[in-house]
Amino acid sequence: MKEQTIKRILQFTIDRDWDQFHSPANLAKSISIEANELLECFQWSDDNYDVEHVKEELADVIVYCVDMLDKLNLDVDEIVNAKMDKNEAKYPVEKAKGSAAKYTEL
């Protein structure tokens, strides 16, 4: 994401004085709520979805993720790479290839 887009997201909150509502817990709730508006696009069919609606709801999830990264002063590349280190260790290619099994079952 461009720095400019991130700034726009954060400025939106500042302009409305909404930082007071953006506790980490409230942002976690918000990410789940938006994730479920995204899920609603697929509620009754996996294949027959409105991509315009999907784009809006996915954007909402991402916006709150940016808010949470900012709130907790986290670097997105740092936390994602740290998690990918773990994921790669939990799901070694030779065991996980082509399997949807959870790592505890591999």
Added chain:
Amino acid sequence: MKEQTIKRILQFTIDRDWDQFHSPANLAKSISIEANELLECFQWSDDNYDVEHVKEELADVIVYCVDMLDKLNLDVDEIVNAKMDKNEAKYPVEKAKGSAAKYTEL
């Protein structure tokens, strides 16, 4: 996020031949599931959370968002800016400032 981090996320899926499981509907489910693992960090307390755990679960949400953007060939800046256009129209500063009310109640 750096291009390199995005590539790492996508390569992880390619290496394991997991694209077959990554339908948009399954990715939407996954985003919600990970969002709720994040929410679990705040299940019984808003203030007493383990930031290391939060980082991991937030990273998982972001990873699946990247997968979904890729799956649907979406440009993150484009969809986020399009949604911010809407949000700014729904929540004009003069009405929304300092209020947690939903736009339908403003």
Added chain:
Amino acid sequence: MKEQTIKRILQFTIDRDWDQFHSPANLAKSISIEANELLECFQWSDDNYDVEHVKEELADVIVYCVDMLDKLNLDVDEIVNAKMDKNEAKYPVEKAKGSAAKYTEL
């Protein structure tokens, strides 16, 4: 559900002195968290699920619903019938039959 089962659920909380954690907001989070553990049974496949696991996660959702009904002193038949009144009005049989469309689109 039998009165005896409901009592067992509520006694479980009393015995552990957990009522202090069971604010309506925390119970709402808990219902969502358990609902997503249920959803995880279907994360990568709609058809290939472990029914024993489904039973456990569905039970967890129901347990927290019982806790919330109790916390807010709600009568389950009353709130469900009130909502069914609304659902029947929103989705008249002649319009909704065989359609998965949302009521706003009927």
Added chain:
Amino acid sequence: MKEQTIKRILQFTIDRDWDQFHSPANLAKSISIEANELLECFQWSDDNYDVEHVKEELADVIVYCVDMLDKLNLDVDEIVNAKMDKNEAKYPVEKAKGSAAKYTEL
């Protein structure tokens, strides 16, 4: 819940020929979606919620739970009691009393 209320819920689906949409996976999605509409009642405040709205959203969660029990031919008392057996074993009173810690940390 009264037998009559359960019948009303199931008849609602039959009348609209919606059983075709009620796969276990779709019902799991629906439970999560409704759980998050419930969570939205507490999005920005734990204490300042609209109890009428809470009643409606909690009812929706319960309605889909009833649908899922029916779909999978499950007995609610059986699955809840089986899960309570496990919960009581995982959270022995002497260890869990007054603590919000997860059983893995007790």
